[in-house]
Structure formats: C-alpha cells, structure tokens
Amino acid sequence: MKLFIQxxxxxxxxxxxxxxxxxxxxxxxxxxxLAAVMVDGQAGAAPQTSDTTTPSTDxxxxxxxxxxxxxxxxxxxxxxxxxxxxxxxxxxxxxSAIVQDSITQEDLGKFPDANVAESLQRIPGVAIDRSNxxxxxxxxxxxxxxxxxxxFNGRSFASDNYGxxxxxxxxxxxxxxxxxxxxxxxxxxxxxxxxxxxxxxxSRPLDLNGFRAxxxxxxxxxxxxxxxxxxxxxxxxxxxxxxxxxxLGSISYQKxxxxxxxxxxxxxxxxxxxxxxxAPLLNGQRVYAPRNLNVNGTTDRRSRLGMTLVGQYRPSxxxxxxxxxxxxxxxxxxxxxxxxxxxxxxALRDVQIDANRNVTSLTTTANxxxxxxxxxxxxxxxxIGANADFHPTxxxxxxxxxxxxxxxxxxxxRGYFTVAGVPTSYTYTAxxxxxxxxxxxxxxxxxxxxxxxxxxxxxxxxxxxxxDVVESKFDTxxxxxxxxxxxxxxxxxxxxxxxxxxxxxxxxxxxxxxxxTLADPSLFSVYNVGKVGSxxxxxxxxxxxxxxxxxxxxxxxxxxxxxxxxxxxxxxxxAAQLQADSEGNGFRAVLDPPDFVRERVYxxxxxxxxxxxxxxxPWFLNVGARYVHTELASRSQSRQLIDLLPIATDASIYNPxxxxxxxxxxxxxxxxxxxxxxxFNLKINLAPRVNLRFAGSxxxxxxxxxxxxxxxxxxxxxxxxxQSSGGNPNLQPYRSTNIxxxxxWYPTPTTTLSAALFYKHIxxxxxxxxxxxxxxxxxxxxxxxxGFITGPNEATFTASRPRNADAAxxxxxxxxxxxxxxxxxxxxxxxxxxxxxxxxxxxRGFDEITATQRFAIVGIGNSQNFTLFYEKxxxxxxxxxxxxxxxxxxxANGYGSEPLFVRNYGQFDASASYDVTKFAQVFVEGTxxxxxxxxxVARFDNQLRSFENYGARFNAGFRLRF
Numbered sequence: 001m002k003l004f005i006q007x008x009x010x011x012x013x014x015x016x017x018x019x020x021x022x023x024x025x026x027x028x029x030x031x032x033x034l035a036a037v038m039v040d041g042q043a044g045a046a047p048q049t050s051d052t053t054t055p056s057t058d059x060x061x062x063x064x065x066x067x068x069x070x071x072x073x074x075x076x077x078x079x080x081x082x083x084x085x086x087x088x089x090x091x092x093x094x095x096s097a098i099v100q101d102s103i104t105q106e107d108l109g110k111f112p113d114a115n116v117a118e119s120l121q122r123i124p125g126v127a128i129d130r131s132n133x134x135x136x137x138x139x140x141x142x143x144x145x146x147x148x149x150x151x152f153n154g155r156s157f158a159s160d161n162y163g164x165x166x167x168x169x170x171x172x173x174x175x176x177x178x179x180x181x182x183x184x185x186x187x188x189x190x191x192x193x194x195x196x197x198x199x200x201x202x203s204r205p206l207d208l209n210g211f212r213a214x215x216x217x218x219x220x221x222x223x224x225x226x227x228x229x230x231x232x233x234x235x236x237x238x239x240x241x242x243x244x245x246x247x248l249g250s251i252s253y254q255k256x257x258x259x260x261x262x263x264x265x266x267x268x269x270x271x272x273x274x275x276x277x278x279a280p281l282l283n284g285q286r287v288y289a290p291r292n293l294n295v296n297g298t299t300d301r302r303s304r305l306g307m308t309l310v311g312q313y314r315p316s317x318x319x320x321x322x323x324x325x326x327x328x329x330x331x332x333x334x335x336x337x338x339x340x341x342x343x344x345x346x347a348l349r350d351v352q353i354d355a356n357r358n359v360t361s362l363t364t365t366a367n368x369x370x371x372x373x374x375x376x377x378x379x380x381x382x383x384i385g386a387n388a389d390f391h392p393t394x395x396x397x398x399x400x401x402x403x404x405x406x407x408x409x410x411x412x413x414r415g416y417f418t419v420a421g422v423p424t425s426y427t428y429t430a431x432x433x434x435x436x437x438x439x440x441x442x443x444x445x446x447x448x449x450x451x452x453x454x455x456x457x458x459x460x461x462x463x464x465x466x467x468d469v470v471e472s473k474f475d476t477x478x479x480x481x482x483x484x485x486x487x488x489x490x491x492x493x494x495x496x497x498x499x500x501x502x503x504x505x506x507x508x509x510x511x512x513x514x515x516x517t518l519a520d521p522s523l524f525s526v527y528n529v530g531k532v533g534s535x536x537x538x539x540x541x542x543x544x545x546x547x548x549x550x551x552x553x554x555x556x557x558x559x560x561x562x563x564x565x566x567x568x569x570x571x572x573x574x575a576a577q578l579q580a581d582s583e584g585n586g587f588r589a590v591l592d593p594p595d596f597v598r599e600r601v602y603x604x605x606x607x608x609x610x611x612x613x614x615x616x617x618p619w620f621l622n623v624g625a626r627y628v629h630t631e632l633a634s635r636s637q638s639r640q641l642i643d644l645l646p647i648a649t650d651a652s653i654y655n656p657x658x659x660x661x662x663x664x665x666x667x668x669x670x671x672x673x674x675x676x677x678x679x680f681n682l683k684i685n686l687a688p689r690v691n692l693r694f695a696g697s698x699x700x701x702x703x704x705x706x707x708x709x710x711x712x713x714x715x716x717x718x719x720x721x722x723q724s725s726g727g728n729p730n731l732q733p734y735r736s737t738n739i740x741x742x743x744x745w746y747p748t749p750t751t752t753l754s755a756a757l758f759y760k761h762i763x764x765x766x767x768x769x770x771x772x773x774x775x776x777x778x779x780x781x782x783x784x785x786x787g788f789i790t791g792p793n794e795a796t797f798t799a800s801r802p803r804n805a806d807a808a809x810x811x812x813x814x815x816x817x818x819x820x821x822x823x824x825x826x827x828x829x830x831x832x833x834x835x836x837x838x839x840x841x842x843x844r845g846f847d848e849i850t851a852t853q854r855f856a857i858v859g860i861g862n863s864q865n866f867t868l869f870y871e872k873x874x875x876x877x878x879x880x881x882x883x884x885x886x887x888x889x890x891x892a893n894g895y896g897s898e899p900l901f902v903r904n905y906g907q908f909d910a911s912a913s914y915d916v917t918k919f920a921q922v923f924v925e926g927t928x929x930x931x932x933x934x935x936x937v938a939r940f941d942n943q944l945r946s947f948e949n950y951g952a953r954f955n956a957g958f959r960l961r962f
Contacts, residue, residue: 091842117168123501133950143195185622205246226949267894338368413589433941436536450524460589593637669710669729812840830872861887874915
C-alpha cells in the first residue's frame, strides 16, 4: 500500500481550531459580502505537497468562515458536520498533486447516504447504476464500472462480480471515513483505471487520539413493501500506552425488505413480418415488433453485515505498524412473481404501426404465463492486511504492505425459474415515450382461474463466484531541498484468481413445455402487484404459486402419467425420461464445470517531485513512470465439435457430434503483455488560492475476466447458418492516452469553484464481433462442399467473440461550485450549496454505428447534482437532486439484439437532524422521496424495455457520540 499518497490520519469529522482563531473567524463572519471574506480571510497559499493529504490542523485554524459547532473543555473549538466535511474534501482536492475529488464523513461514522455509491454520485463526473433502488456500480467521466480501479485503503479489493466492476452495495457507507476519486494518474498509484481510481478510506485509532465511541440506530420504512426494518451501527476506538497503541472496531447491520414493481419487455424483433407466413399483415412490411411483456412484482430481502477491526502500534515517531481487517456479509434474496405475455409474430392480428414501423397495437391468442422466479446473491467478503511505515530519518520513508482479500458469492442451485400458463386472448397498446403500455381484452376471469392453469417450464439455477486477491507492496520516498523535492520508487505484486461455476437443471427444464397438461389447482392463489405507475392500463392481479410445491408436483407420478396421456405415448415414458435425461437429479440444479482465470501483475515505478517559482508563480511538478507485466492463465471446460451429420427427416438442421460422447473436456490458455505508463501532473499557483493544473498520462484497463475464458459454444448448426460464441484468452488491455486541464479557486475553506477539461484516446477497445472461424470435421455424413462447408473436412462458423478492435475518443467538461453563506446576516448564514455538472461526449456514439462497425461506447451521458443544506443552531438539513441524462447502456440487448437506452433519471434525497445534546442527535432521512421511476427503452422512445418503480425509502433514528 502506497501510504505516502494517503493520509496517515483518516479524514477527521471534526477540525480543531484555537479559541483565538475562532474569535477572528467570528469577526470575519460579520462581513457583509463574500468579497470581503475573499480578501480579508486570506490564509496564505496552499502548501505545495505531493501527498493527497487532509489539510493540517494549522491550515484549518486559518479558516475564517468556519461554523463553530461546539467548544471543548480544553478551550478548543471543534467544527463538525457538513461544513467540516466540505472543508476537508476541499483541502484534499486543493493540496493534491493530481486532479481528484473527495467525499469525507460529516462526523465519525456518519455519511449523508447509506450506500458508498450513492455518496460518490455527488462528485463531479461520477454517475451510478442502481440495483433495486440502491447504488451498485460507478461510472466516471462516461466510462463504465469496468474502467475504474477500486482500492480499499490503497489496496486491491476482491469483488463478487465476474467482470472488472466493483459492487459498491456490498459496503455500508458508515464503515468508511471517506473516498478519493483520482481522475489523473500517478506512477505510484495502482494501474488499471482509465476512468478513475477510487480509494475508500477507513479510520485509524492513533489518528483519533483517545477514546471515541459512536452508536446509531435507525428504523427503515419502505412504502412499496410497507415494511419497517432495523439498521444499526457502532464504533469504539481508544489509545493506550501514552498514545503508542490503538484499537478500533466497528460494526454495521442493515436490513431491507424492498418491493419493486415493474413492467418490462425482453426485446424488440427488428425487420420482421407479422401475421401468418402465408398471408402476412401490413402488405408484408417489415416492422419492429415487441417480443413479450411482463408485469412483475419483486420482493428483495437484503441484509448487510459489516465489521472492521484495526490495531496500531507506534513505538516511536519513526515506526508505525498497522494490522487491519474487514468482514462483510451481503445477502440479497429476490423472489419475483410475474404475468408474462408472449407475442409470437406469426400469431399476431389487428396490428398497427407508427411512422418508424414500430408496432403500437396488436391482438393475439396465446397463453398468459404465471412466472415464479428467484435469485440469491449471498456474498462473504473479507480483507486482512499488515503495514509497516518506517521513517529512519526525517527525509526517508519506507513502507511495506501485504494484504489478502476474498469475495465469494454462494448462489449455485439456490434460484429457480418456473412457468405455468392459462389460455387467453389479449390486446397490447404501446404507451407514449417513457409511459406504461396497456394490456386489455383478456378472456374473462382467465388470469385468476386456478382450474385453467397448465404446466410449462421448470428449472433450478444459480452461480458461484469466488475471487481471491493477494498483494504485496514496497514503497520508498526520499525528500530533498531545492528544485528536486522528492524521489520515490517501489514495486508491487498482485495475484488475482477468479472462479465462476454455474448450475442448472439438467436437460429436463422443458419436459412439460407446451402447456400440455393441467396443473394442480390447489397450488394456486391470487397475487396483486400493486400500483406500478400512473399511465397505461395493465393487469395487476394474476395467479401465483409456491415454486417448490410446483416442482414437486411436476416430479410426481400423477403429473408424469398425465403427460404421457397428453402426448399419447406409453405409460412410464415421461418418468423414464425425467430419470435418464436428468441423470437422476430430477429438477434439481447440477453444478457445471468451473471456469478459472488467474492474473499475476508485476509492477515497478519511479517518480519525482519538482517545484519552484517562475515569474512569481509557484509551481509543482510530479513526473513518473510505471512498468507493468501481466501474466494470464485461464482454464475451462468445453465440448469439442468433431462432426456435423445430416438428419434424414429434417434438412434444415445438422446434428452436432462432440468428442467423448458429448462430454466436456478441459481447455487451457495462457497470455502475457507488458505496458509502460508514463505520467505528469503540473500545478501552478496563479494566485494564493487559485490552482491551474495540467496532466498527461498513459493508462490501461485489463479485459473483463469473463471475456478471457478459452471456450467455444456451437450455438446454431443449420445449413443456412453455422454460429458459435465464446471467450478470447488472447485479448490485450484497453490502452488510453489522457490529457487533463483544470482551474480551481478556493476563496474560502468551504468555497470551491472549479472547471476541468479532459480528453481520452482509447485504443484496442474490446468489442464483440462476428468473424468466420474454421473448425475441422470428420464429415462422415459426406456433406457437400458449399456454403458453410468450406472443405471436405472443415466447416466455417460465424463466431461471436470479444476482440480488440477500434479506437475511440472521450472528451468532457466538469463544472463544480461549493459555497457556504457564512457572510450572510443572521439565520441566513446557515445555508450552503453544492452544484456540479458534467458534459461528456464521444466520437463513437450509437449514431455512428454502421452495418460493418457494431461499436459504440456505452454509458456516455451528461449528469448534474444540486444540494442545498442548512446547518445552524444544532439543526442540519439537506435536500439533494441527482440527474443523469439519457445514455446508451448496451449496443445489442435481449431478443432482436437491439440497443438499450436509459432515459433521463432524476432523484431527490433529503435528510434532517437535530442535536438534542452535545452527545445525542435525532434524525430523519429520505431516499428517492418523490418515487422517481427508472425507465429503459429500445431504439425508439415508445419501445419500452422496462418501467421500474423502486419506491421511496425513509429512515428515522438517533445517534449517540462519546
């Protein structure tokens, strides 16, 4: 861990100033205008430090407009709350050698949001993706979560995702003391983040200096589910042996029972004819038709338990030893009950289209599906590390750090997907842009008639994911006087192992497909989704059932006998098929062979700090380079195709033949690559409180580990189309050339005005493409050469596979204003505001896609944040609005492989607290208080893909501080 780029002291919730400085601050507060504060409140130029450190006590003492929260017995004044958080974050940004933004806790164990991602979204350039209403993934400057490196106290951290993205919903915000978003690069900082490097920080007992204790209790209420659940947090820290020994422990427990109401479609089929093939509708026009529509109610039972423990020993001023650990248990148990409506193009009638040839109305006769599905995300995460920070002299620093981290999601076989159906007719009418459609004209009583329910699909499923990370680092720093002020060098080794293992019902999921038999009506009852939205006309009541009982019924002798009768085959055939095809497992899930990827990264760096004065302007330059060697080894299981045989009764398809009788065989692959990553960061003090920055760097982001699997699946084996898909272990990393410029003005410690320009040229972009790949075959069926049979013993498949392709540019502008109205008279001086906006664009947007270039950057979209707060007389209140404009989420998604866009989304959050005493506080909090709806669409805005009602969340509780 490169501790010298992190503060040895965690961001303090309270900034201590002397009584004399407080008197000066009070005098200056009476100034009638901000301009007076800007001039009279000058504290001198910000120090030119290379470390991204928190402002020191002496710097904080010069704050002329600090809001005084309380006076301690020793005569010192402690500034706490929102202003202290803003002052600390501004100090970190101002004094940093790089372009960065930060968030810090308002008080020990107190963040304005329950989730780390939701706090990060307040930072310029940061946007988030949500999972069931909670922030989960972070996008920085338009580049998605896979482009961001996430560190925990400067260390790599394991995640339960099979890609590169880090799930921020694993961690409660209370467990961290702050977070830094590094937007430009330094050689000593972990590589891998083209978008940004995000470092999460936790408190250290020796920095808190003495006894500290916090206890918080909340009640969380969600109107959608009408459930109230507990949320608890506790922290205790103390130092011993004259401040040489310190121990800190914290624990957080959060529980939610969320109800998410939604309507969604799994895709739109482009360029197809509708109606019977013998007499197509609309004069044979080719149109965009919805594939299906589901009305869905999901219950998500979430629990999050987090614990930290830190021990520190400082036997002398020259040595600090820290041992720390984190454990986190996150579980999301989701159950969904849905009404599924399937639109088969050949069965449509009464079809109407709009000017875009998009189907806006249709009627069909089919089955209304009653879907019961579930999924479990059950993740245990831990990290343990040891650090030795040694200062043999005032000018030399040596840091050793080792850490081990693991994240394991145990979800295999714990989910299910089951379907029963009821015959009916229905009519679909599309809504306006972003609105709900209408589904009407069902056969009377069909959706709630248990006697009409028929059997269909049944399966168990789920995945196990485990990642292990072992990392060791060595860093040194030598300080000097003169133009060359510091030299650093170091090395690191990271060993990352990722394993994914799926599971599923073996070969019998579709044993009952076709709605051939009646289900047991005693299994069914009526389910009501509740209100989804105010537009459209959708059914909200339909049949539900217990999926375990349904699966047991399908495996019963009575149900299997009824299936034999319906299909007119000998008695016992279905039972024998269930036993044989499932290999005796029935509908239970069977583990698939695991996929395994190991990544070893060896890195070394050197960098230097230079500073001086040019024409009366102080300047500071950090310049360095990082060399990285990466080794990859991947292992999986794959079926090896050896032949394609014709089928006498069906000329439209070949029968694939695999080696070893259809069994999988191990397959391995290796790859390695090197990268040289130079960078520079220049800071010029144009005035005592004005920084001008320029930065340039080369960065990389490694491919998603899931894309490196050396597997090939032969998906379509038809004479007219041989299609395959798979991973690519030979992928090279994304490489980016970055240029940044920013201007920052800090007229007061709690006022920041900044503007930043950025440009990224990203090469070797990884794109899933379709290219021909030749596969040898025995050709025992004597297939003639022609078409996809390109030789007497070879077939050519159209292979869908991730490959390194084109380059792309990303450019943007960030604007940021933070200001407190301390200069205003009386009660108005308690107000403050935070406003920021990000504008980002690319030369590879969806509009630039052509028939031969299926390549666009997803996630690019503008965003804005506005926060108004009041803090005075023991009252702290805040309302925040976060907006993310429409962006492309996927180039090809769902049935039809059409684009998926997220429409403009804006959410209001609010909180208020009151200090009952010096040690006790009561508060209320609200998230998404106006219940904004999350909407996705396909190519056109009236092609609804999802309309999600997450609901609001409200908390009320108290906090004790000692």
